[in-house]
Amino acid sequence: MEISYKKLWKLLIDKDWKKKDLEEKAQISHYTMNKLVHGDNVTTDTLAKICKALDCKLDDIMEMTFEEDDNNGAL
DSSP: OEEEOHHHHHHHHHTTOOHHHHHHHHTOOHHHHHHHHTTOOOOHHHHHHHHHHHTOOGGGTOEEEOOGGGTTTOO
16 A cells, blocks of 8 residues: 555645645645655544645545555455
8 A cells, every 4th residue: 555645735735835835724744745745655643734734635645555465355
């Protein structure tokens, strides 16, 4: 499984926000922002803070892609 935050970066551009703006408005740390930039996992609490700050839904800021071998054919 791979997580992509490309939608988040596009939304920030659309809103004319900088990453620093999101850090402040969502009250997330620079360390957490760095994790997002690198596509690392963050907590659902962090994602909820971002969605609240941007007034959006989770699928507006991230995508998950699954490779065929990720679940070995099982759900």
